[in-house]
Structure formats: structure tokens, C-alpha cells
Amino acid sequence: xxxxxxxxxxxxxxxxxxxxxxxxxxxxxxxxxxxxxxxxxxxxxxxxxxxxxxxxxxxxxxxxxxxxxxxxxxxxxxxxxxxxxxxxxxxxxxxxxxxxxxxxxxxxxxxxxxxxxxxxxxxxxxxxxxxxxxxxxxxxxxxxxxxxxxxx
Numbered sequence: 001x002x003x004x005x006x007x008x009x010x011x012x013x014x015x016x017x018x019x020x021x022x023x024x025x026x027x028x029x030x031x032x033x034x035x036x037x038x039x040x041x042x043x044x045x046x047x048x049x050x051x052x053x054x055x056x057x058x059x060x061x062x063x064x065x066x067x068x069x070x071x072x073x074x075x076x077x078x079x080x081x082x083x084x085x086x087x088x089x090x091x092x093x094x095x096x097x098x099x100x101x102x103x104x105x106x107x108x109x110x111x112x113x114x115x116x117x118x119x120x121x122x123x124x125x126x127x128x129x130x131x132x133x134x135x136x137x138x139x140x141x142x143x144x145x146x147x148x149x150x151x152x
Contacts, residue, residue, distance in 0.1 A: 001087060005051045006047060017036065021064055024036045040060075044061050055079070055085075055092060059074070061074055062075045062099075068104070075095055088120050089116070090124060090133075094129065094133055098110070101139055101143065107140040107143035110136065
């Protein structure tokens with residue numbers, strides 16, 4: 001499996017759909033937002049038909065779908081597919097950690113995802129991704145300390 005099999009033209013459609021969803025969200029119009037997510041899913045499905053399933057497609061869908069359980073499951077599928085095909089997992093793991101922490105309040109599972117991608121992060125991530133990882137890890141630590149205060 002190629003790390004990024006999509007042409008610039010194909011991926012520009014994904015980027016445009018993502019920008020549309022963000023703009024629709026800012027307009028607070030749920031009908032437009034749902035239409036944007038539906039369009040995004042259609043574009044991702046077209047790419048799946050042409051290239052087959054790919055971790056980036058699963059991760060992108062998870063980024064925009066409104067259901068927290070579906071997002072969590074799609075991130076996990078993206079990670080599993082990436083691992084099977086020796087592809088990077090750090091972006092999906094960071095996103096999954098965010099969902100686990102904020103939506104499911106599971107700081108242990110979130111920190112485990114962050115620990116799992118630490119080596120990749122050091123080798124591949126840009127500054128923004130490294131900062132996002134560090135912020136999530138700090139939140140996990142804070143959550144764990146609040147849940148298990150020191151005895152004494």
C-alpha cells in the first residue's frame with residue numbers, strides 16, 4: 001500500500017469539502033453541515049472505489065463525521081490498516097487520543113495511544129503535531145492525577 005496514492009487533483013476535492021464543512025459549521029446551519037459531511041463521504045467513497053481502502057480515508061472520515069462512537073471506530077480501523085501495511089499511525093493516534101479524552105473521558109486509553117506513536121512523532125511529525133501531542137499528553141496526566149490524587 002502506498003502512503004499517499006491520491007493525485008493532487010483528487011485530494012484537492014477532499015480539502016475543498018473539508019473547508020466547506022468548516023465554513024458550514026461556522027454558519028451554525030445543521031442542514032448545510034450535514035450536506036457537507038454527506039458530500040465529503042461521497043468523495044471519500046469515490047476514492048475508495050478507485051484506490052481501495054486507505055488509512056487516510058478512514059481518518060479523514062473520522063475527522064468530520066458527527067458521531068463520536070463512529071469516529072473512534074474509524075480511527076481504530078485506520079490505525080489497524082496502517083499497522084498492517086507498515087504506514088504511519090501517529091496522526092490517527094493523536095486524533096483518537098483526542099476523542100478518547102474529550103468524548104469518552106478515558107485518559108488511560110488516550111495516553112496509551114499517544115505513547116504508541118511517540119517514536120513516529122519524533123521521526124515524522126511537524127511542530128504543530130508535536131504540540132498537539134504534548135497538549136493531549138498533559139491533559140491525560142491532569143485527568144489521571146485528578147482521578148487518582150496522591151495519598152498522604
